[in-house]
Amino acid sequence: MGNVEYRIERIPVSGHEPRLLPVVERLTELGRQGWHVASIDLAAHAAHDREPLTVLLEREADSTPARRAS
Numbered sequence: 001m002g003n004v005e006y007r008i009e010r011i012p013v014s015g016h017e018p019r020l021l022p023v024v025e026r027l028t029e030l031g032r033q034g035w036h037v038a039s040i041d042l043a044a045h046a047a048h049d050r051e052p053l054t055v056l057l058e059r060e061a062d063s064t065p066a067r068r069a070s
Helices: 021-032
Strands: 004-011 036-040 053-060
Touching: 004 021, 021 053
Parallel strands: none
Antiparallel strands: 004 053, 036 053
16 A cells, blocks of 8 residues: 555444444445545444544545546
8 A cells, every 4th residue: 555644533323223324324425435444443432322433544645536627
């Protein structure tokens, strides 16, 4: 892997069931942007309270999607 960039994303956990669905939806959206989960610790957030999950993401620095000309 060449140049790598990192990002920390705080993803809210919803109070409705299934509680992790919004997390999966957000990670899918970030994956489309070229991000990969480097670290997430669901065990540390076992209660899934109202605190957002902290996720460390990484991607190759040159993998940013090209902007479309308007």
